[in-house]
Amino acid sequence: MSYFKFYHFRRGSMCHQFLLFIIYLSSFRDVVALQMSFESTHTASVPELASPPSTGIFYPIEISPAVIPQYPLPNESLPPMYPTFPATYEPVLSGKCPVNFSALSDILSKTASDCAQPMAMLVGNAICCPQFSSLVHIFQGFYSISSDKLVVPNAVANDCFSDIMSILISKGANATIPSICTIKSANLTGGSCPVNDVTTFEKMVNSSSLLEACTTVDTLKECCRPICQPAIAEAALKISGGESSMIENKDAGQGSNRVDILSDCKGVVYSYISRKLPSVAANIAFRRLSACKVNKVCPLQFKQPSEVIAACRNVAAPSPSCCSSLNAYIAGIQRQMLITNKQAIICATMFGSMLRKGGVMTNIYELCDVDLKDFSIQGKIFSRLPTA
Incomplete structure (x- = not known):
């Protein structure tokens, strides 16, 4: 019984080694064939691949098609880290303006x-x-x-x-x-x-x-x-x-x-x-x-805040309807454009003046937690950032 086990082990080892040798030989043959095929078809393009683009890094780089890897399946997306180049182009000038634009x-x-x-x-x-x-x-x-x-x-x-x-x-x-x-x-x-x-x-x-x-x-x-x-x-x-x-x-x-x-x-x-x-x-x-x-003027366009005035005229404490109306109004104006901090002060003052003329005498900015940043789109952006 022990002999049988020993003989089976040795035979199994020999078969295992023989199979590994066959796989290795097959792989080696395929590698050699692939290398020979690559060398025969791409030998002429190796110098071009090795040479850098002709223009400097501070000017538009002229990339040769031989430098950029060509993917055989055009419908497939490129690898995520594959570089993309800006879609700039040479402008078509009239030729009637006698100015050297390169100097500018x-x-x-x-x-x-x-x-x-x-x-x-x-x-x-x-x-x-x-x-x-x-x-x-x-x-x-x-x-x-x-x-x-x-x-x-x-x-x-x-x-x-x-x-x-x-x-x-x-x-x-x-x-x-x-x-x-x-x-x-x-x-x-x-x-x-x-x-x-x-x-x-x-x-x-x-x-x-x-x-x-x-x-x-x-x-x-x-x-x-x-x-x-x-x-x-x-x-x-x-x-x-x-x-x-x-x-x-x-x-x-x-x-x-x-x-x-x-x-x-x-x-x-x-x-x-x-x-x-x-x-x-x-x-x-x-x-x-x-x-x-x-910074001398407020560039935002304010429509008459009738709904805000109606909701906030008589409030003396935080009011959901007043704050909801105020926030909805400010959300509309903050989408117009980015403004500076100085402009935000002027805009907030201007809007406050409109509210006072409408009969809103309470500081609803404080009651509704309205800040200067709320008067511009950057306030909306930064308010979404996670805090530490």
């Missing part, structure tokens, strides 16, 4: 980023429009840097503006920026401002004082005790015809036309500053000036 590539890229397609509507007031306005001012000054003009001629303004938009859209910007920011090609031309050349400008304006006031714009001081803003307003007033002309136009009932002229002349002043400062420095200065302007 940095400012164009920043504008496209600040006005990105998905977010432009939400951040237009505080981020996109100030940057787009700055780009327009800088382009206006850059266009005629080698001439005596401070504006873009009417003959090419539309083409140049169209080229600017084509470049921005090719970089992922929202195509509706002009309507969002209420800026058009006429903003490049100087409009109704009577002065549009450097020589006349420098004769009428103390340009050294203007540049001294606006070369470095302090982020905090400018909004409280402005230096550059009054300098720009004074220069615009001088080149527009002066105070006497403004008084005459008001007496003649042309006050609104006068405001348009002053606004157009401010654009010419911005253009002059753009010619004298590097584009990066000019952009920083213009953005900081815009920040002061943005």
Whole structure:
């Protein structure tokens, strides 16, 4: 019996080893065949696979099809970690705008980023429009840097503006920026401002004082005790015809036309500053000036809060119906756009004034636990974040 067991063990071992040898031999043959097939079909493409893309990492990378692995089943999704490349493209320019746009590539890229397609509507007031306005001012000054003009001629303004938009859209910007920011090609031309050349400008304006006031714009001081803003307003007033002309136009009932002229002349002043400062420095200065302007007003649109007034007029303690009505109203306005903290204060004050005029004398903000962040969409976003 013991002999049988021993013989069975040895025989089993030999069979097991023989089977392993057959499997190994078969696998080795398949591997050799696969390697030979791969080498025979891909030898010519190995050098191309090993060579990196021809362009540098700071420019659009031209990827060869040989570098990107080709998947035989096009309907199958790519692996989760497979890199994706942005869908940018070369813009089709009119060819009628005589400007080297590559010299403005940095400012164009920043504008496209600040006005990105998905977010432009939400951040237009505080981020996109100030940057787009700055780009327009800088382009206006850059266009005629080698001439005596401070504006873009009417003959090419539309083409140049169209080229600017084509470049921005090719970089992922929202195509509706002009309507969002209420800026058009006429903003490049100087409009109704009577002065549009450097020589006349420098004769009428103390340009050294203007540049001294606006070369470095302090982020905090400018909004409280402005230096550059009054300098720009004074220069615009001088080149527009002066105070006497403004008084005459008001007496003649042309006050609104006068405001348009002053606004157009401010654009010419911005253009002059753009010619004298590097584009990066000019952009920083213009953005900081815009920040002061943005924070002076509430950009939200308030409809008459009739339901809130009806539900909250006589409450003296937390009321479910009052708070529900208030929260529903605020939920509607907070979807409009992102606003800054300073704007939120102004908006909350404005809405509170509307409630008081309607007879709501109780501090329903406190009763219903309404905070400043509730007046903007970012409050809704951050309220959903988990807390520690």
